[in-house]
Amino acid sequence: MTRGQRDRRAHSCAGMLRGKEDELRKITKLRCVGALVASVAASALLLGGATGTATGRAGPIGPDATIKMVGGQNSPLRFKAPESVGEGDLLRVVNRTNPNQVGPHTFSLVRHDVWPLRSEYRDCEQLRPGTMCREIAQWHDALGPSPQANVQAGKPGWNKKGDFQEEGDSFFAEAEGDADTRVVSREGGKLHFICAVHPFMKGKVPVNPVN
Numbered sequence: 001m002t003r004g005q006r007d008r009r010a011h012s013c014a015g016m017l018r019g020k021e022d023e024l025r026k027i028t029k030l031r032c033v034g035a036l037v038a039s040v041a042a043s044a045l046l047l048g049g050a051t052g053t054a055t056g057r058a059g060p061i062g063p064d065a066t067i068k069m070v071g072g073q074n075s076p077l078r079f080k081a082p083e084s085v086g087e088g089d090l091l092r093v094v095n096r097t098n099p100n101q102v103g104p105h106t107f108s109l110v111r112h113d114v115w116p117l118r119s120e121y122r123d124c125e126q127l128r129p130g131t132m133c134r135e136i137a138q139w140h141d142a143l144g145p146s147p148q149a150n151v152q153a154g155k156p157g158w159n160k161k162g163d164f165q166e167e168g169d170s171f172f173a174e175a176e177g178d179a180d181t182r183v184v185s186r187e188g189g190k191l192h193f194i195c196a197v198h199p200f201m202k203g204k205v206p207v208n209p210v211n
């Protein structure tokens with residue numbers, strides 16, 4: 001990451017903080033710092049990982065499937081996901097929204113039975129105790145001393161759905177273009193995911209078995 005990119009990233013954090021209540025402001029600020037540190041580490045890991053999976057494939061390694069965070073001022077925020085993904089696919093999750101307009105996102109695998117209800121959205125996005133959004137913030141240590149942008153629970157890859165007892169796989173996307181690519185495991189059969197910042201952003205994608 002160049003110094004210019006870092007400056008722009010820091011600037012987008014500052015923009016995101018305007019108009020937020022104090023606690024959330026503090027949390028978001030911490031997340032910004034954590035994301036900065038973690039994204040550098042993640043880039044290095046990702047490069048290492050891509051080299052490791054290169055066997056048998058020609059040319060540069062790209063993702064097999066992509067889930068995009070999309071929307072903004074003129075359309076609702078949502079996850080744009082393929083109809084299905086394959087077991088063993090490299091699944092990339094990428095932020096295609098403007099953080100100055102909509103803030104950051106998380107892509108967090110959670111069990112379907114703990115998805116926040118419509119009546120809980122407001123408490124959830126304010127990270128009130130007892131909400132799934134708060135749990136996810138804690139997975140990232142967003143309230144603690146060392147916030148993490150990338151939470152890897154269970155086995156490596158996108159596979160572990162969390163709940164109020166157990167952590168799940170999760171990715172905090174702060175800047176436009178932030179991405180996290182992991183291998184899909186079939187454990188659980190289907191990926192269920194939400195955004196802890198905008199709990200109305202939800203999605204599910206079936207994982208097809210390898211033939």
Ligand SMILES: [Cu+2]
Nearest residue numbers: 105195197198
């Ligand atoms: Cu979001």
